[in-house]
Amino acid sequence: MDKTKDPNISAMCTLAVGEAGRTGDWRSFRPVIDHGKCIPSQKGRSACFLCWLYCPEGVVRAEIPITIDMEYCKGCGICAEECPAKAITMVKEEGHE
């Protein structure tokens, strides 16, 4: 495929990791999960996943244990706010005062 030409006649984009650039470096706070409190980890089955549901960036993976793609997590803190078990803490990134 000719990578210098856009064949589309109207504007469109496809879903892709990193479509909006590497947004992980926007972060000043980073989510840290305490798996001792996280419901899926504790129960050992698919449950809760509210962090995955609420994440506006789609960087939370609904698996056990839950992981977050830190390349693209902007550190917005919504997951920490929504977690019913208070398992997620927002921790200041180094270099950010």
Add this chain to the structure above:
Amino acid sequence: MICEVIWHGRGGQGVVLAAQMLAEAAYRHGFRGVTATPTFGPERRGAPVIASNRISPEPIRTFAQIRKADLVVVLDESLFHAVDILGRLKDTGVLIINTNDAARYVLPESIHLFTVDAVGIAQRHHLMREGAPLVNVPMLGAVARASELVTIEDLAQVVKRKIGDDHLSQNLAALEEAYSGTTMRKHG
């Protein structure tokens, strides 16, 4: 040559349909250029309404208002008090009036006056809607009599296409009766 026709009636009398049927019949008769135009804009039952035709051997290239017509058809003679009917008829034009009293009209000698008692004909053939006589089809019969735009056969074909089976025979009979019952008034 373009023949221009103006129909005067009141909203609800079927003036627009009459003009439409005349256009179709004239096309059947061999005129390639025919138009039928309603009064543009909102229409109200009982209000004075105008429709018009242009009929020509050649396609019509004008849509302007007709200033003075060659033929004027009056469905409701009370309109003479409301509308300047003669003002839009050529000095040597043909005027057809639905009336049972032709003698009351005093007109310039150059105008060819035809009259027909379309109300009486409609009543005899039970062509009534909401208590009012339907005079548009009889008036078409009068047009066939007073002009060379259409024959009574052309009109009968169009009436058959346009009018539902329920009232077809009455309409065809009224068309015939109006055709034979239309009289030209001699002046002087």
Add this chain to the structure above:
Amino acid sequence: MSRVEIMTGNQAAALGARLARVQVVAAYPITPQTSLTETLAQLIESGEMQAEYIRVDGEHSALTVCIAASTIGARAFTATSANGLLYMHEQIHWAAGSRLPIVMCCVNRGVGAPWTIFNDQQDSISQRDTGWIQLYCRDNQEIIDTVIQAFRIAETIYCPVMVCYDGFVLSHTLMPVEIPEEEKVDAFLPPYRPHTILDDTNPRTINPVMFADLRANAEGILCDGYMEIRYKLEYALKGALKTIQDVSDEYALVFGRDHGGLIWEYKTSDAEVILTGMGSIATEATIAADILREKGIPAGVVGIRAYRPFPTEALIRALKRARSIHCLEKAVSYGFAGPVYTDLRAALYGSECDAQMQDYITSLGGRDIQPSTIAEVVLNRIKSDAFDGRFREPIWINCRTE
């Protein structure tokens, strides 16, 4: 066999849409368009036309429904007039920018305020810069033929087409119309294939927010920015000049009726005085030309059928022998002049045509104009001493201006 019926312009447009096998109709009634969409509603209700008639709460929604339908691959049609068209305005841009081959009839009506329901062309002219093709029809035969051609043009180059015709003057006047045969229309107009297929196994966002610059996507393809997408629209519209002409020529071969493609001419071969205009006023002008010829003035008419894209080359060819050009217009670009005059003067500037030009504003809000009046004002203008190359104010015909 094709057959001739006596019908209104609105019926002709509706039958054209039916013959084009339109699949989705969404429209909101407005005078003088109403009887067009009523006819379509009846055809769909009775089963004579296989289409979805989607009722909406206004014109903005009507075109939005057409945009959605066209995006997923349905042939979509709508129609409106005047303030209804203006209420669509945002979506009119959107349809063109999305390159959706929607066809819309604009039944031309003057724009409020003050209210008028009667004809001029201010409504469609005010949508000139939206990226739609605009075709103007001169009689009811041209309306039915142009609706069919419009879908073929639109789906060839993926641009929406506005088929414009004069409200009441054509929309409500009955005249003979030859109805094309269904099988021939089917062969002329193959099924619509959308340029974007919505596919749930390959999802994508249509019309995302664009950045000012080109940007590589995840696959490394350097994607168009807003400006490139807009350039493609402009390029497509310029290319439409050829498509409109080709489609018109092919239509003439198949159906035996030639409406001229971009422009049409009447008695121009020896004409020195040319009258121009769009729609029924240009038809009216042919009689004015005949009247002028009776007075010894070699007059002719060049009717503009395609207003956008503007047929610059075709007009230069048609007008190069003209000594004077008289533009009859049913719209005004307030503060300057009529739109046809404005564009034509720009198109002819520096070309081999150096005719004098005069602009006439006429028939706004349905004001009657007789062919004899057109002939009279043109004759007066030709005789005027002040006829030089300079810009002159438009002459408002049949209007109290003191």
